[in-house]
Amino acid sequence: MKTKAVRMYGADDLRLEEFELPEIKDDEILVKVVSDSICMSTYKLVKQGKKHKRAPQNIDTNPVIVGHEFAGDIVKVGAKWQHEFTPGEKFAQQPALNYKGCLNSPGYSYEFFGGDCTYCIIPHEVMELGCLLHYNGPSYFEASLGEPMSCVIGGFHSNYHTNKRNYDHASGVKENGALLIVGGAGPMGLGAVEYAVCLEKKPRLVVVTDVSEERIARAEMVVPVSKAAEHGVTLKYVNPNKMDDQYEGLKALTDGKGYDDILVMAPIRPLVELADSLLAFDGCLNFFAGPTDNKFSASINMYNTHYISTHIMGSTGGNTDDLVEALDLSAAGKMNPSVMVTHVGGLDCVADTTENLPSIPGGKKLVYTHIRMPLTAIEDFRKLGEKDELFKKLADSCDRHNGLWNSEAEHLLFAHYGLDG
Structure with a gap:
């Protein structure tokens, strides 16, 4: 199975490459990544390279796939997990792994596991920790945004009073x-x-x-x-x-x-x-x-x-319960995570976007990994739609949803590029 992925070789060294994935083991799962949202934490990783606490020291020869706020479809399931997961179903995943005290995390630490790619391999520890989640929502982007929303939810739960x-x-x-x-x-x-x-x-x-x-x-x-x-x-x-x-x-x-x-x-x-x-x-x-x-x-x-009795604390990331809460609230229509999103693009825009993230105005940058599309602000859809029918349809859809990215817009994008979803 070939994949296209944005990989980090060192500080400020991101490359979009195509390469062969190894055959999955009995305790692994092959997935098709559909959407990923770009996190400021990835920018910090790229700036620090090997100095980042989650980055391996051999990334110059064994680069890691970046991106950790992703969702998609399960393609192939190793024998150990066939009782729990089925090819064709959607997934969401919790990247904050804590496996036997190890700091490894997708998007930071793995050669074949990350979000900014077309296909990747989910290692055994993710399933053993219960961090691969079944997802039945109408859109992939909401599952991607479940991860940053879980960080917010974790922050709220972390506050305390005496x-x-x-x-x-x-x-x-x-x-x-x-x-x-x-x-x-x-x-x-x-x-x-x-x-x-x-x-x-x-x-x-x-x-x-x-x-x-x-x-x-x-x-x-x-x-x-x-x-x-x-x-x-x-x-x-x-x-x-x-x-x-x-x-x-x-x-x-x-x-x-x-x-x-x-x-x-x-x-x-x-x-x-x-x-x-x-x-x-x-x-x-x-x-x-x-x-x-x-x-x-x-x-x-x-x-x-x-x-x-004032007190100071800090929180980073969310746990699996926080992610489940985020997905449930979104699915029930009680919370709309798309308030975060201001830009949409394809896999080809990831490297440049990540390396320049602080200087790009707006909110979350959402990418669909099976398309080629420059990073585009939602507010620019209408102008682009004067010459491009796709952007006219996307602008109309976002206007119907208070200017926000939405499930209808996602499906319009898929239909234009001939993708499943």
């Missing part, structure tokens, strides 16, 4: 509390807003900050304040640069009480320190953003930690 009666910790954001999402109009921040609104035990107030008016405008369109209100949540989008005093302005939105939960979505020291100062009694700050600098630090008010 009480003065005993030493029990209650996990999750505080019900009817005030939640601040700092730098929250990007893809992960919008995922967090979408999840906060659909929670059963949801916050009363959600404040989202961003310094880009363009990002705020898009956020207000895809997760409207009116939608949050229908679910009993007061949602406010704020540009703190327009405030005379950011601390006073943001705290005033809570009637001076401060925030019970804060997610910091950007690794910027002043933002972390501002967030720390805005915590209410027993407030929890989750440093969600992953810095590339291993010496990144910020000052914390230890007086508040001692006397008003």
Whole structure:
């Protein structure tokens, strides 16, 4: 079985290549990858190369397939797993493996297992850990986006609160509390807003900050304040640069009480320190953003930690339960992960997109691995549609779905390229 894949040979060295996959073993599964969304974590991997904690030291001779937010179809099942998986069924997968203390993960560590490819081999440890999931949703992209949404969900579950009666910790954001999402109009921040609104035990107030008016405008369109209100949540989008005093302005939105939960979505020291100062009694700050600098630090008010029980923690990735929750919420129509997506492309755009990810505006970049298509912003579909019937159809479809990528658009893409799906 030949595959086309984007492989990393070292720092800033990505190559799109075609090569032969080995025959699967009895404890492995061959899959067809259909969709993958590009993660900032992959950009960090590419910048660090061998220095990345998940990257093997022999990637110059045994390159790894990049990409870890992927979904597709099962093609061939080894004898050990034929009682559980069937060729032709869709799959989703949890890339955060923890196999006997090993840090290996698809998209970082494996020669034949990753998301930016046409076909790959899923190794035995994925099934043994229960990280290969059956998926019956109508579209592949929602399964791909289940992984970043699981990271958001994991972040919410990781927050905790205490009480003065005993030493029990209650996990999750505080019900009817005030939640601040700092730098929250990007893809992960919008995922967090979408999840906060659909929670059963949801916050009363959600404040989202961003310094880009363009990002705020898009956020207000895809997760409207009116939608949050229908679910009993007061949602406010704020540009703190327009405030005379950011601390006073943001705290005033809570009637001076401060925030019970804060997610910091950007690794910027002043933002972390501002967030720390805005915590209410027993407030929890989750440093969600992953810095590339291993010496990144910020000052914390230890007086508040001692006397008003503020606490700081961080979360990265999600577990399998988080992914199942993400897929279930999407399938039930309670949560729309496509709020993250602003661009769509094919396998041929992956290397360049990944290497330049921070400089490309917008949110998630979604790729379909069996097509050739330059990375294209959804907002550009209408203009391109003046000369290209495909983009006219895609623009019409996205317009019918509040400007968002959707299952109908995915099937239009498949039909145009003659793909199954």
